[in-house]
Amino acid sequence: MLEMLNRLYDVFMSTYEGFLQAVLITLEITAVAVILGTLFGIIFALMKISHSKVLQTIANLYITIIRGTPLIVQIMFLYFGITSIVVLSNFWAGAIALGVHNGAYIAEIFRGAIQGIDRGQREASLALGMNRTQAMRRIIFPQALRRAIPPLGNQFIITLKDSSLVYLIGVSELFGRANREAASNFMQFETFLVVGMYYLVLVLIFTWLLKLYENKLNVDES
Amino acid sequence: MIKTKNLHKSFGNLEVLKGIDIDINPGEVVVLVGVSGSGKSTLLRCLNFLEKAQEGDIIIDGRAIDRKKDDLSKVRAEVGMVFQHFNLFPHKTVLENIMEAPLIVKKEEKGKAKELGLSLLEKVGLSDKADVYPNKLSGGQKQRVAIARALAMEPKALLFDEPTSALDPELVGEVLQVMQDLADEGMTMVVVTHEMKFAKEVADRIIMLDEGCIIEDADPETFFNHSTNERTQQFLEMVNV
Numbered sequence: 001m002l003e004m005l006n007r008l009y010d011v012f013m014s015t016y017e018g019f020l021q022a023v024l025i026t027l028e029i030t031a032v033a034v035i036l037g038t039l040f041g042i043i044f045a046l047m048k049i050s051h052s053k054v055l056q057t058i059a060n061l062y063i064t065i066i067r068g069t070p071l072i073v074q075i076m077f078l079y080f081g082i083t084s085i086v087v088l089s090n091f092w093a094g095a096i097a098l099g100v101h102n103g104a105y106i107a108e109i110f111r112g113a114i115q116g117i118d119r120g121q122r123e124a125s126l127a128l129g130m131n132r133t134q135a136m137r138r139i140i141f142p143q144a145l146r147r148a149i150p151p152l153g154n155q156f157i158i159t160l161k162d163s164s165l166v167y168l169i170g171v172s173e174l175f176g177r178a179n180r181e182a183a184s185n186f187m188q189f190e191t192f193l194v195v196g197m198y199y200l201v202l203v204l205i206f207t208w209l210l211k212l213y214e215n216k217l218n219v220d221e222s
Numbered sequence: 223m224i225k226t227k228n229l230h231k232s233f234g235n236l237e238v239l240k241g242i243d244i245d246i247n248p249g250e251v252v253v254l255v256g257v258s259g260s261g262k263s264t265l266l267r268c269l270n271f272l273e274k275a276q277e278g279d280i281i282i283d284g285r286a287i288d289r290k291k292d293d294l295s296k297v298r299a300e301v302g303m304v305f306q307h308f309n310l311f312p313h314k315t316v317l318e319n320i321m322e323a324p325l326i327v328k329k330e331e332k333g334k335a336k337e338l339g340l341s342l343l344e345k346v347g348l349s350d351k352a353d354v355y356p357n358k359l360s361g362g363q364k365q366r367v368a369i370a371r372a373l374a375m376e377p378k379a380l381l382f383d384e385p386t387s388a389l390d391p392e393l394v395g396e397v398l399q400v401m402q403d404l405a406d407e408g409m410t411m412v413v414v415t416h417e418m419k420f421a422k423e424v425a426d427r428i429i430m431l432d433e434g435c436i437i438e439d440a441d442p443e444t445f446f447n448h449s450t451n452e453r454t455q456q457f458l459e460m461v462n463v
Binding site: 118120121123124126127128129130131134138139142143146 | 270272294295296298299300302303305307309310311312313322323326327328368371372375
């Protein structure tokens with residue numbers, strides 16, 4: 001047992017410099033994926049609830065395909081697809097793939113949140129002379145956004161963890177880094193245990209920040 | 223002011239309005255009554271196009287509105303509406319609720335909208351609530367804010383859809399008082415309500431709907447005391463007047 005703790009300590013001390021750098025890359029790729037995913041999510045959610053059959057169909061197709069195929073396939077497909085057309089770093093190919101993937105889930109989060117807003121809010125907006133766009137932008141969407149924050153936070157945590165998959169296309173983020181370390185120090189068990197703790201700490205910090213933000217929103221409204 | 227000609231409205235196979243003709247004059251307070259399901263709320267909602275009637279004309283200020291070609295937002299901006307469940311915007315303060323439409327729809331400048339908002343709050347007796355959020359108000363206060371919000375667009379007429387039905391009994395009076403004040407100032411009002419005392423005292427005219435048709439259109443005195451219509455009498459017995 002003591003020997004085991006010693007080995008863990010050794011692994012931790014010998015990897016933390018590299019791991020901390022890799023944490024930055026993981027956070028960067030997560031941030032890009034979250035921003036892209038939210039953007040796609042809003043656009044496709046609005047398409048899905050629009051009155052246009054064409055837009056609805058496009059949104060449905062996108063959501064069905066993304067939710068119906070493994071993320072790893074999407075990453076590979078987009079990586080080889082995009083990089084065969086344009087010159088793109090592995091980082092950006094991975095971030096875009098994660099963003100596109102997230103967009104489908106976030107679209108469903110937003111659609112649910114928008115449709116969950118009481119019908120009376122829209123009617124009151126229209127009755128005051130607002131057009132549909134104004135009612136959505138000023139009244140419905142801001143309320144839907146607040147309602148969407150808990151599931152969005154959850155989705156962001158999933159993204160943070162899913163970002164580990166882009167190690168397969170050669171991005172040296174946290175998991176990729178750990179993989180390399182394990183291959184050279186031959187202490188796979190200890191190395192992956194350590195990297196697991198890194199992810200856990202990141203998720204806990206993020207959960208805590210989210211909680212703070214939700215509390216602030218609640219205080220604002222009372 | 224507001225006129226309908228042969229208005230028909232169906233939900234699927236259910237015909238809710240079967241050819242409604244009404245004519246509301248400027249400054250008039252008209253109360254719509256009838257049992258639930260008679261079509262009174264639907265009629266009211268057709269008047270500002272929250273429901274689209276399938277057939278017939280709606281004429282506002284002498285102009286027949288084309289539901290397909292006209293900008294309905296413009297029409298709605300001139301005919302305010304107060305809802306049973308208030309429908310205040312929960313993410314905005316009381317004052318912001320009132321300022322929203324003048325700012326966004328009329329593109330008024332902020333200072334002016336605020337001034338208007340504060341004066342309307344004073345009018346409905348809620349000056350001290352300007353900066354609180356709606357969830358901190360009682361039902362009666364919410365409805366008074368909703369009335370102020372509708373007034374902020376300076377509408378030519380106001381529609382009330384059962385404005386006191388969701389209120390605790392002790393809060394009904396304060397809302398009716400605000401409505402009565404508006405009536406006294408000469409606001410054109412169409413009110414769907416079960417408050418017969420209000421109808422008796424404030425209305426200029428009472429229109430009774432039954433199964434999608436107008437069966438009585440009379441002044442309160444005639445309606446309550448001299449109606450010969452059997453359905454009207456049944457209704458009056460039911461509401462215990």
